[in-house]
Amino acid sequence: MFVGCLILAIAALFSPERITGGLANGLRQTILAPLVWLQEEAELGRGSRARLRELLAERDSAAYAAQVLPSLTAENERLRNLLGLSHRLRTPYVAAEVLHQAQVTDARMLLLNVGTAQGVAGFDPIVAPDGLIGVIWNASRTSSVAMTWAHPEFRVSAFTANGSAFGIVAASTSGVGSDAYLEFRGVPYRDSVVPGTVVLSSGLGGVYPKGIPIGTVVGVIREEAGWARVYRVRPAANPGSTAHVLVLTGRRVGSIADAYPVDTLEPAARPDSAPLPKLAPTLGGGNEPKAPARARVDSAGKVPARAKPDSMGKPPARAKPDSAVKPKPKPKPKLPPADSARPAPPPAAPAPTPAPKPALGDSNP
Amino acid sequence: MNGSRTARVHLAIIFGTLILLHFYVRPRLFDTRLAPDFLLFGLVVFAMRSGPGAGALAGFLVGLATDALSPAKFGAATLADTIVGYAAAWGRAVFFADNVLVNAGFVAVGLWLRDLILLMASGTPQGQLLVELGVYSPLQAIITAAAGGLVLLAFRQWFAVRLDG
Numbered sequence: 001m002f003v004g005c006l007i008l009a010i011a012a013l014f015s016p017e018r019i020t021g022g023l024a025n026g027l028r029q030t031i032l033a034p035l036v037w038l039q040e041e042a043e044l045g046r047g048s049r050a051r052l053r054e055l056l057a058e059r060d061s062a063a064y065a066a067q068v069l070p071s072l073t074a075e076n077e078r079l080r081n082l083l084g085l086s087h088r089l090r091t092p093y094v095a096a097e098v099l100h101q102a103q104v105t106d107a108r109m110l111l112l113n114v115g116t117a118q119g120v121a122g123f124d125p126i127v128a129p130d131g132l133i134g135v136i137w138n139a140s141r142t143s144s145v146a147m148t149w150a151h152p153e154f155r156v157s158a159f160t161a162n163g164s165a166f167g168i169v170a171a172s173t174s175g176v177g178s179d180a181y182l183e184f185r186g187v188p189y190r191d192s193v194v195p196g197t198v199v200l201s202s203g204l205g206g207v208y209p210k211g212i213p214i215g216t217v218v219g220v221i222r223e224e225a226g227w228a229r230v231y232r233v234r235p236a237a238n239p240g241s242t243a244h245v246l247v248l249t250g251r252r253v254g255s256i257a258d259a260y261p262v263d264t265l266e267p268a269a270r271p272d273s274a275p276l277p278k279l280a281p282t283l284g285g286g287n288e289p290k291a292p293a294r295a296r297v298d299s300a301g302k303v304p305a306r307a308k309p310d311s312m313g314k315p316p317a318r319a320k321p322d323s324a325v326k327p328k329p330k331p332k333p334k335l336p337p338a339d340s341a342r343p344a345p346p347p348a349a350p351a352p353t354p355a356p357k358p359a360l361g362d363s364n365p
Numbered sequence: 366m367n368g369s370r371t372a373r374v375h376l377a378i379i380f381g382t383l384i385l386l387h388f389y390v391r392p393r394l395f396d397t398r399l400a401p402d403f404l405l406f407g408l409v410v411f412a413m414r415s416g417p418g419a420g421a422l423a424g425f426l427v428g429l430a431t432d433a434l435s436p437a438k439f440g441a442a443t444l445a446d447t448i449v450g451y452a453a454a455w456g457r458a459v460f461f462a463d464n465v466l467v468n469a470g471f472v473a474v475g476l477w478l479r480d481l482i483l484l485m486a487s488g489t490p491q492g493q494l495l496v497e498l499g500v501y502s503p504l505q506a507i508i509t510a511a512a513g514g515l516v517l518l519a520f521r522q523w524f525a526v527r528l529d530g
């Protein structure tokens with residue numbers, strides 16, 4: 001019996017992914033379906049408590065934000081006009097829950113509670129509010145398996161936010177747990193990257209859209225044969241602790257840089273911005289309004305001119321006191337919500353209301 | 366109801382409870398990486414009370430389910446759990462399987478062994494392997510053994526465990 005089981009196990013170990021993937025999908029949809037359902041319910045229960053806390057925090061934050069809303073709204077409108085940004089993420093996506101397992105390899109491969117029935121397919125990129133998580137490895141009807149950036153085989157073409165260097169980002173083979181980090185490889189020797197530089201996906205290769213934050217450069221690890229450097233990158237998102245993610249289901253997504261405002265990645269780069277009240281992190285249906293569009297990475301991956309000095313060298317008038325930018329007292333033009341330019345969500349998804357966190361499992365295929 | 370049938374009913378209740386604990390309670394309470402692995406606990410306890418063949422088969426099935434749910438490398442968990450189930454069944458011949466501490470120790474060693482085989486079979490880089498086996502696996506093994514000890518005490522009549530050292 002033991003030898004038989006051992007042979008079968010070894011056979012499974014060396015079987016092609018096509019066979020094992022089909023077997024795993026079959027098991028998940030039949031015998032293991034009740035267990036997956038149980039775990040989904042448990043995650044939902046745990047998520048409900050966390051969401052209640054978040055909602056309370058958001059309610060308090062919203063009450064605070066309401067006090068400064070008029071000035072922020074006016075500032076938002078002016079900056080939108082100034083920067084010409086009116087488009088947000090145009091990519092269809094599916095919100096998914098991560099069903100973590102008690103395995104040592106959990107952070108490398110994640111089980112998601114969405115599958116082909118929700119429009120998910122292999123090689124769909126997975127993002128979290130903080131940045132890139134990974135890619136769909138295979139998808140069955142109701143669940144899918146994701147390979148995260150912590151997987152040794154993970155690679156993504158990347159470039160720095162200022163466009164100065166291109167390279168390949170891969171998981172480091174030495175860091176684990178909270179010390180896990182990424183490596184920004186193949187950066188030409190002449191292109192030095194200073195610590196603190198944000199690294200984004202470049203869109204090359206056709207899997208990951210352009211502009212997804214991958215991490216932040218924290219230093220040089222080594223040099224390769226005197227022609228290239230390898231940089232250590234602190235990951236933007238942590239797959240091990242991520243409970244909810246978005247699966248980008250659209251094919252041929254060019255760039256989603258607009259969905260990740262640079263000012264949220266580089267807080268130090270906006271000394272002239274009015275400090276915004278800290279809102280609890282939001283991620284659910286993906287339709288929640290985001291921070292006012294200040295300076296986003298444009299389609300070329302560069303920060304558009306946002307605080308260009310004028311000919312006199314002064315910064316453009318933008319953060320004047322409220323008295324200078326008072327909103328008009330009479331019929332106020334009704335401002336569109338922050339993400340009004342997004343494509344309308346499908347009927348299943350909640351409308352983009354001020355409620356910042358739609359119910360879990362909402363999707364936007 | 367005869368003794369054998371009663372034992373089977375007890376076994377079904379215990380394993381139903383363990384499945385509930387693993388898939389419904391654990392995600393609500395624990396950090397995933399260090400959460401007790403009730404499936405492995407059930408496997409070791411079952412294997413220690415059955416023959417090597419049955420232990421290996423149980424390990425194979427548990428591993429298959431684990432691989433289907435978290436396929437870092439399909440077959441790795443199947444291989445690991447098969448060996449652990451088989452080894453646990455043989456361990457009964459060496460140790461006193463009716464002692465709660467021995468059971469808990471078996472669970473801890475079994476979990477560490479499972480992680481060792483799983484990590485090696487799934488091609489984990491050396492640095493990560495050392496940290497996992499040196500830090501996280503022992504911690505999870507201790508937590509799983511402690512949680513398993515509580516389950517053993519809760520069902521001590523059915524498991525017929527001894528509480529004295």
